[in-house]
Amino acid sequence: MNIWIAIGVTAVGCYAVKLIGLLIPAGALERPLVQRLAALLPVALLAALTAQQTFADGRLLGLDARAAGLAAAALALLLRAPFLLVVAAAVLVTAGVRAMTGG
Secondary structure, three states, X not given: OHHHHHHHHHHHHHHHHHHHHHHOOHHHHOOHHHHHHHHHHHHHHHHHHHHHHHHEEOOEEOOOXXXXXXXXXXXXXXXXXXXXXXXXXXXXXHXXXXXXXXX
16 A cells, blocks of 8 residues: 555655646746756756766665776767767776676
8 A cells, every 4th residue: 555655645746846837937937047057957967867876886885897887988078979989988898897807
């Protein structure tokens, strides 16, 4: 029964967030600060998700093959490589480090 309560609370919460978004006056959304924050928020959330998925293993922080892949992707980005090459570099480095370390 607890799962259905969680599903119900989640559904109500999603509906409330949508409703709040519709009730905000248009003038408030046109402010430069709000527009700047709206442009930067997805980047910050993606960076946080990437960091969490790369350096966290359950409740522990650690460096493993994923960190090497992220470093390879960052280097490819600094060299202005195309996106597919950035992804390929991350995949190849991660696979190579895992093959060498056995993990």
